[in-house]
Amino acid sequence: MRCLAEARLPFGLYPMMFSFIVLVPFAVGAVTVYVAERSERRTSGYHFRAGFMANVFLVLGTLVILLEGLICAILIVPLLALIGGVGGLAMGSVCRATNWPRSGVAVVAVLPLLMAGVEAPLPLPDRFGSVQCERLIAAAPEQVWAQLMSMPAIRPEEMEDGWMYRIGVPLPLSGVTRQDGAALLRHVEMGRGIQFDQVSTDWQPARWVRWTYRFTAESFPPRAMDDHVRIGGRHFDLLDTVYTLQPEGTGTRLKVSMSYRVSTQFNWYAEPLARWLIGNFEDVALRLYARRAEGDGPRDNAGLTR
Template identity: 30%
Template structure:
């Protein structure tokens, strides 16, 4: 094995070891409120440091190739993903959502390492500082605290059926078969899928229970109600009742990062034969990177809502 091959293997695998070590450290000190995997310190500066290592440890000729500086970090990130999942340190859904951010940060790190290789003076010192930077930033980020944000997910569907046929399918949803369940991104992320919804009485104060696969249950209380027109309800999920195998701890609904607050159905008559069913919900995020997390959370909530609306339309139209 020649020297270039050894340099390439070192530059590929050393960042994986570094990332795994950082993941272990961040999770170990989470209970002390000194670090958090769901933080900019981990989600940006750790992959950035991994990217720097990729090009710093490669041979000089390899490090100066633009394609190597951009793409080699992606290979290390993928290996890191597989290892952390294999060790049970992180789940599939969580990794899929943060991987694009990892790729961007890793590429920036790779390009930075490429630039540093051209200026060897004090290079080792700078690399050492960059490797330790996540550990210095994390306590500061934890001290500053998470930034709560409230967001809205809105979906609607047009149904060729009268209101008196649609509304009973809105208030109560009987068992959804596998053939009816046509979720998109949530199924791909292995999220729980809707099973049924039960309501004890129609009207304000009614108790509604939305049941999903994997033991996920939402307790819903009707706050406002107009028959065949409007229903608003609060949503509460107890994260302690959700089996640990159902959702990753970092994205569990009702946990410290993500929670659904309420939902609203509105039924609008468009013409003699068509009604429009609106469904929107409000959810809360508490991270230091809500600008990124809100994109994924919005997609997930809209996919859940759209899937339920599709079920209601097919049933109301007799399909």
């Protein structure tokens, strides 16, 4: 399913705009309550529930007609539904105070389209951030390094409880590193045919490695992932990932730092959500490395293939 972010709607409106994310659900909630109030007076609780559920059904409808992707829908429906509930409350209050103003509901209905014309030429603002996580592993740095370099077969149960995979991101299948001159090249494969490379020119065996990301036109097959959550896309990107290994007693403290970019007209919602998902991914990935390192001995050639 292609993501709604790729769809162009009338009057230049598209779903990654502030106009769509905030004003459309507000208008949907408001119009829903206006229609309900025309038949009989309703309570404030009804106003909120009606606006809330109208937007839930709106998102479900985009899924049914294949206009929206599942990942997009899961991430955005709480925000749209909440704003819809507020729109329902606002319209309920206006109806009680002014006796069902037709002009008022008309303004609310067309406001997203009017604002889209203003917003469309504006560039997307970028917000950059990084997330750090660490774990003490009962294994020598060489053993942990070997797992970082070569993870040829990742079982679904090792990663599937990460929240990004629960909502539909394909599971990782493997990550195998080879040395290419003075650089390291790690080839990552995921479900649905996703594949890309991580490249490092800044590394020291069993001490640290800094990965950057390299994508091609074949990295993400059609419909493999929703467009606005795709790594390296217009709205989201991973800039680098740094692993640091520090000996601690008989074990190793493995630290990871992931830097990212979020580019939307509603970064106030998207960036904290991205930060949470990345932090959860780091926890799951470090647990995987710990389990493998604590259960396996050092690999030949420090886990590299040539």
